[in-house]
Amino acid sequence: MSVAIHFKDIVKKYEDTVVIPELSLDIREGEFFTLLGPSGCGKTTLLRMIAGFNSIEGGSIAFNDKVINNVAPSKRNIGMVFQNYAIFPHLSVAGNVAFGLQNRKVPKPEMKQRIDDILNVVQISQYRERMPKNLSGGQQQRVALARAIVIRPDVLLMDEPLSNLDAQLRIEMRNAIKEIQQEVGITTVYVTHDQEEAMAVSDRIAVMKSGIIQHVGTPRDIYQRPANLFVATFIGRTNIINAELSGESAAPLLRIGSGYAEQLPPIPTGIPRVSQEPLPVKLSVRPEEFILSEDGTGLPGRIVSSMFLGLHTHAHVELESGQRIEMIEQSTHGQELAQGDQVRLKIDTRKINVYDETGEVNLTAGARP
Numbered sequence: 001m002s003v004a005i006h007f008k009d010i011v012k013k014y015e016d017t018v019v020i021p022e023l024s025l026d027i028r029e030g031e032f033f034t035l036l037g038p039s040g041c042g043k044t045t046l047l048r049m050i051a052g053f054n055s056i057e058g059g060s061i062a063f064n065d066k067v068i069n070n071v072a073p074s075k076r077n078i079g080m081v082f083q084n085y086a087i088f089p090h091l092s093v094a095g096n097v098a099f100g101l102q103n104r105k106v107p108k109p110e111m112k113q114r115i116d117d118i119l120n121v122v123q124i125s126q127y128r129e130r131m132p133k134n135l136s137g138g139q140q141q142r143v144a145l146a147r148a149i150v151i152r153p154d155v156l157l158m159d160e161p162l163s164n165l166d167a168q169l170r171i172e173m174r175n176a177i178k179e180i181q182q183e184v185g186i187t188t189v190y191v192t193h194d195q196e197e198a199m200a201v202s203d204r205i206a207v208m209k210s211g212i213i214q215h216v217g218t219p220r221d222i223y224q225r226p227a228n229l230f231v232a233t234f235i236g237r238t239n240i241i242n243a244e245l246s247g248e249s250a251a252p253l254l255r256i257g258s259g260y261a262e263q264l265p266p267i268p269t270g271i272p273r274v275s276q277e278p279l280p281v282k283l284s285v286r287p288e289e290f291i292l293s294e295d296g297t298g299l300p301g302r303i304v305s306s307m308f309l310g311l312h313t314h315a316h317v318e319l320e321s322g323q324r325i326e327m328i329e330q331s332t333h334g335q336e337l338a339q340g341d342q343v344r345l346k347i348d349t350r351k352i353n354v355y356d357e358t359g360e361v362n363l364t365a366g367a368r369p
Contacts, residue, residue: 002187003063003154004029011058012045020211032181034190036198037208043191047157052076079148083160085140087132094128096143100151118150138169149184156188174200195235207231225367229359232284239285239325244278257321260299264349267363284353290327291346298344306337
């Protein structure tokens with residue numbers, strides 16, 4: 001049985017240092033939920049609080065309606081997959097998977113059936129008698145996953161489970177983990193600092209910084225309409241450009257320096273935008289949101305370097321202001337972007353994000369309040 005997880009005003013302290021200040025969050029039943037952020041942001045600390053390995057100095061954590069603050073870790077019915085797998089070297093694959101069932105005194109006929117079933121789910125049934133030293137990293141990770149799931153936990157916790165694998169195996173295993181989670185339907189909380197990994201596996205993501213959740217949303221929402229500049233720069237690559245807004249919020253005029261002005265789609269009402277003076281803003285423009293102008297108008301710049309990568313060409317462009325930006329253009333047959341070329345750039349204003357001068361408030365239509 002899966003459960004929903006509710007955090008209400010959670011506080012974590014180490015002596016006098018507050019690392020998570022009054023965090024509230026709801027994780028849905030059966031959801032694949034990822035805690036994403038840089039090292040030291042509090043994501044593993046929060047995961048360990050769910051597991052019962054870290055104390056709680058304030059607030060509450062509940063599985064459905066049951067507060068678990070004072071429930072022993074062994075009584076929380078959680079499965080956990082660690083960064084270093086933590087499988088027993090002296091036990092076979094089947095022996096490792098059986099460990100939790102033996103502790104729960106599951107009858108032997110049922111235990112055998114459950115082991116057979118989960119080994120088939122994680123696709124390692126052919127290795128059931130092998131010892132861990134004779135398994136690859138990916139196979140060991142599947143053993144750890146099977147051992148965590150076979151006990152039928154209410155919640156599956158995964159702490160940087162792919163960080164010890166090489167790049168290609170990471171991609172294979174993240175796809176396998178997502179497929180397995182969907183098949184078994186367990187509420188899963190996943191910790192990673194790898195934004196691409198988080199985007200690939202998650203139903204929703206919470207981006208964290210200094211113990212504070214900056215944005216909770218689907219991968220698409222967080223990538224397309226990040227709540228603030230920290231989220232915009234942490235999820236994918238982006239260019240941050242100073243600009244000005246003027247005019248009515250229903251049809252604001254965007255100006256960058258003296259070389260570019262364009263009307264934006266409407267921005268939300270409720271935040272005053274009409275002013276005699278232009279409103280300073282910061283733009284988040286992802287590399288693919290720049291467009292090479294074909295009519296001689298747009299933001300002037302000079303190609304500093306370019307790389308042909310087959311489907312796309314990646315270029316760095318120096319603007320008149322001296323700022324260097326990154327752009328990605330679909331490769332075409334014909335003229336290449338060469339170092340020193342003078343270009344004019346336009347911006348896909350449907351996709352960019354406009355922030356207030358502090359970078360803390362996204363003013364773009366469709367952004368989270």
